[in-house]
Amino acid sequence: MSDRTATESLFAPTCDHPAAEDPAVEALVRTIIEQVADKWTLLILEELAERGTMRFTEIGRAVGDISQKMLTKTLRDMERMGLVSRTVHPVVPPHVDYGLTDLGVSLGGAFCGVWLWAAENRDRIEVARTAFAAREKR
Amino acid sequence: MSDRTATESLFAPTCDHPAAEDPAVEALVRTIIEQVADKWTLLILEELAERGTMRFTEIGRAVGDISQKMLTKTLRDMERMGLVSRTVHPVVPPHVDYGLTDLGVSLGGAFCGVWLWAAENRDRIEVARTAFAAREKR
DNA sequence: CAGCATCCATCTAGATACTG
């Protein structure tokens, strides 16, 4: 158990995740985190969670500023991890649907707290940034 | 005190975060997410949340395979966002402590769900990877 | 439409060397 002093804020009572004990499990969890903690992964996950099944180009437009190359790559990686399912409809022109798997949906739920955190604390972050810039200037 | 509107469920199955409505807020939240959804940020955050205040080199050892350049950079970015506070003790040799701010602690809490998710689903991810590799081979 | 391939500019990460 961690020996934190006070500061029990808004969310989550102390997070003692069970993996912290076993180093082997720790390592595994870490590699997962490393892959999941990615800007595009998170953004695509969010869009799919919010708007349901989407087509390739549709996702690109929804995310906004992602290159087609990164979109392809990230979707493949997400598919590889089992977060996303890819359905090809054999028609002309091609029609490919991407949707979240149960695993993907559950990850979306896990990230929910982070989105809420960002929404709630944006002004505090703004203040911190300004303060840091001021400190830097001196 | 933050003005949270509705959405009282911590890890809701469906995450309707309030920011999704206003495009201006959306954009702000997104830039925050983009900075926070970073491998090293997440890993450092976790170590500091678990072990409390640490020194520069100590964090490096705890995280394991981070270069000191990335350690410096990530700590600066986290400081800029107000997640981390940096305390310099004017002694020789130098002694610098890094600790989470309240904001940092709350973010750690928000990420708790993700760690739990990773710990819980590691075998499912392993299965998905194998299945994907098999599909690919054909 | 949904991609893969390629060239190129740039941004980032990592390794190494050096300093207050």
Next chain:
DNA sequence: CAGTATCTAGATGGATGCTG
């Protein structure tokens, strides 16, 4: 100890052309 400076290798983004 806690960095900064520098160089290089790789990741990424954009533009463009091509295909089923």
